[in-house]
Amino acid sequence: MVDAPTSSSSLADLWKARYRQPPPDVALPENTVVRGLMAHRSVRAFSAASVPQGTLEAAIAAAQSASSSCNFQAWSVIAVTDPQRRARLAKLAGDQAFIAQAPLFLVWVADLSRLEHVADAHAQPHVALDYLESFTMAVADTSFAAQNAAAAFESFGLGIVYVGAVRNHPGEIASELGLPPRTVAVFGMCVGHPDRKQPTAIKPRLPQSAVLHHEKYAGSEVEVPAYDATMMQFRAEQGMSPQDWSTTVIGRIRDAKALHGRDRLREELVRRGFELR
Amino acid sequence: MVDAPTSSSSLADLWKARYRQPPPDVALPENTVVRGLMAHRSVRAFSAASVPQGTLEAAIAAAQSASSSCNFQAWSVIAVTDPQRRARLAKLAGDQAFIAQAPLFLVWVADLSRLEHVADAHAQPHVALDYLESFTMAVADTSFAAQNAAAAFESFGLGIVYVGAVRNHPGEIASELGLPPRTVAVFGMCVGHPDRKQPTAIKPRLPQSAVLHHEKYAGSEVEVPAYDATMMQFRAEQGMSPQDWSTTVIGRIRDAKALHGRDRLREELVRRGFELR
Numbered sequence: 001m002v003d004a005p006t007s008s009s010s011l012a013d014l015w016k017a018r019y020r021q022p023p024p025d026v027a028l029p030e031n032t033v034v035r036g037l038m039a040h041r042s043v044r045a046f047s048a049a050s051v052p053q054g055t056l057e058a059a060i061a062a063a064q065s066a067s068s069s070c071n072f073q074a075w076s077v078i079a080v081t082d083p084q085r086r087a088r089l090a091k092l093a094g095d096q097a098f099i100a101q102a103p104l105f106l107v108w109v110a111d112l113s114r115l116e117h118v119a120d121a122h123a124q125p126h127v128a129l130d131y132l133e134s135f136t137m138a139v140a141d142t143s144f145a146a147q148n149a150a151a152a153f154e155s156f157g158l159g160i161v162y163v164g165a166v167r168n169h170p171g172e173i174a175s176e177l178g179l180p181p182r183t184v185a186v187f188g189m190c191v192g193h194p195d196r197k198q199p200t201a202i203k204p205r206l207p208q209s210a211v212l213h214h215e216k217y218a219g220s221e222v223e224v225p226a227y228d229a230t231m232m233q234f235r236a237e238q239g240m241s242p243q244d245w246s247t248t249v250i251g252r253i254r255d256a257k258a259l260h261g262r263d264r265l266r267e268e269l270v271r272r273g274f275e276l277r
Numbered sequence: 278m279v280d281a282p283t284s285s286s287s288l289a290d291l292w293k294a295r296y297r298q299p300p301p302d303v304a305l306p307e308n309t310v311v312r313g314l315m316a317h318r319s320v321r322a323f324s325a326a327s328v329p330q331g332t333l334e335a336a337i338a339a340a341q342s343a344s345s346s347c348n349f350q351a352w353s354v355i356a357v358t359d360p361q362r363r364a365r366l367a368k369l370a371g372d373q374a375f376i377a378q379a380p381l382f383l384v385w386v387a388d389l390s391r392l393e394h395v396a397d398a399h400a401q402p403h404v405a406l407d408y409l410e411s412f413t414m415a416v417a418d419t420s421f422a423a424q425n426a427a428a429a430f431e432s433f434g435l436g437i438v439y440v441g442a443v444r445n446h447p448g449e450i451a452s453e454l455g456l457p458p459r460t461v462a463v464f465g466m467c468v469g470h471p472d473r474k475q476p477t478a479i480k481p482r483l484p485q486s487a488v489l490h491h492e493k494y495a496g497s498e499v500e501v502p503a504y505d506a507t508m509m510q511f512r513a514e515q516g517m518s519p520q521d522w523s524t525t526v527i528g529r530i531r532d533a534k535a536l537h538g539r540d541r542l543r544e545e546l547v548r549r550g551f552e553l554r
Contacts, residue, residue: 011335018342026331028338032309033432037339037425054303058288060489061305062314064482065295066424067439070529071522073483076497078490085492109494114487117498118526128530132546132553133539137441139413140464143420144439147343148314150421151428155310162344162421164414178493187417205341206350210391212337213355215362216455217386220353221394245348249395252347253405262410266554269409276409276553277543 004201007032007039007154014038017202020230024208036155041200043159046192050081050103051158056191059152063145072115074134075142077149078107078177085176092172093188094165094260102190107166107173108146110138112182112274129182130275142186153191159200163188168261170268181273201238204230281478284309284316284431291315294479297507301485313432318477320436323469327358327380328435336429340422349392351411352419354426355384355454362453369449370465371442371537379467384443384450385423387415389459389551406459407552419463430468436477440465445538447545458550478515481507 005013011030015023018038056079063077080086081104089107090099099105112129119126128134150160166173166185173185194200206227210220228244235243256263269276282290288307292300295315333356340354357363358381366384367376376382389406396403405411427437443450443462450462471477483504487497505521512520533540546553 011338014342015338018338024331024334026334028331028335029329029433030335031432033313034335034339034429036310037429038342040342040344042344052306054301054305056489057301057303057485058305058307058311060485061288061292061295062311064485064488065315065317065479067317067319067427068482069439069441070525071480072526072529073488076488076490076494078492078494080492082492111488114497115526115530117496118501118523119530121498121501122523122527124527124531126527126530127532128536128540131533131536131540132543133444133536134530136416136444136463136542139416140420140441143417144424144427147421147424148428150344151425152311152314155308156306160344162346164346164417167410167413180494180496183494186413202342203348205345208334208337208341211341211350211353211388212333213353215355215357215359217353217355217457217460219394219457220391221398224395224398246395246399248347249349249392250399250401250403252349253392253396253403253411254401255404256408259405259408259410263405263408263554265413266409277540 004199005039007036009035011035011038018205019207020204021207037151040154041202042161043194043200044098044161045195045198046098046102046159047195049193051191055156055158059149062152063149066144066148068141069137072141074111074115074138075145076109076111076183078109080105080107088176092169093163094168096165099163099188099190102192104191106189106191107177107185108142108187108189109179109183110135110142110186112138113180116182130277132276135269135274135276139186146189150189158191159194161190163190167265170272174272184269184272184274204234281476282316284313288312288315295482296484297481298484314428317431318479319438320471320477321375321438322472322475323375323379323436324472326470328468332433332435336426339429340426343421343425345418346414349418351388351392351415352422353386353388353460355386357382357384365453366450369446370440371445373442376440376467379469381468383466383468384454384462385419385464385466386456386460387412387419387463389415390457393459407554409553412546412551412553416463423466427466435468436471438467440467444542447549451549461546461549461551481511
């Protein structure tokens, strides 16, 4: 069993927790930023304390500082603190209790509406917004921004977890938040003080050689059995039911039903004004 | 003219450069991580020095530490250092010289191929991969990972710029990198030492009130004229031709031609095995 390292641990210890392998032979540069990023764990249990004043503003400033395709800034974020609204959103997003528990729920929105208004204000066409490219660009922009916010929140000692289940019912989420056409909630993010009585561990990932390729793509099938064993061990350490990674993956990609409504994402997006040409 | 702050400047100075507005009245928490994120600027001019040993490995460890939907880890990254290959990729990605100049070009790949192989190895179905949801999830996962890598590289004093133009010709990029079906290059990232003779500035963003909404979405049309003026001033400071934000946006969303080939993204994705149901 590996001790749970934190952002003040050495990069070597963080590497061992993340990969369950010794670090490579090459000297790794390290600093506060990289240690912080490597110490990430998703938090799904929060104390009752609210997020300190100024924290949201600083995190969103970090988010807006992320790169943005063509400086389009094709995203918005809705900060939800109202307990009733959080409870309704929790219900819509996979009925997950920690969404209602977290003092702050951020809904990250791919937003082509603002760009449409810019063109409309000058009576100009905006045909490019009707293409899948524009949706894809907006999802990437939203994600860059959100990930910077995640790093900022964690640097303040707060915990976060992403909530992909806001894509289960995009229409209802949009109604709840008053989202206009050409916008859609891409993911949520719970933010709060981690409940110290329910600490979380660093989740092991595939070996770096499985995702990092040099010059050309190389298959990673050969890496999977060892990672299956790693995840089996990790779940045992966490007191979870035994299951290897392959079994988890297979259960979640088997059929359309495993998508919990997200098999309708395309028609929901079209209904919300993304033509996805 | 605002002085160019760096990651060692105060958050107040970074805020002023990013928003061209004074910081809010609330006390903003700050630390090395947030200052680093807020100091981001895209770098498109690099010195000849290569990226130090160990830097790539540390950055990818940070990338793999980002959240991943269902722990699917649905991405790969190809590190390209070969000068001939960089030159060919530069040509394919909008003929941008800085891609060939940067010593390291990372191609970030949305990767459903690995998940398909996991199911195939157990003779199980993988129907969910055929849905737009799975592509969307993979784009978000890839972006979270890439953004962590960006923050890591910048924390080491390196500069980066994202390259969306790898989506101009996804088929040719895939051939160059040997990408299998159900994978696609989502964006590239140049990495290298910034050329000190061509310093870059912090690009102003929309006011925070334009992207951060409380409880419900609120339109941001009213914020655009002031930002138009800000971007006009920024471009003047940078010695660029005068153009406000609205004009830039309109020129890039006007018609399908403005997408430089990305109007074919949907058919290219289908050809690459993403059914996008």
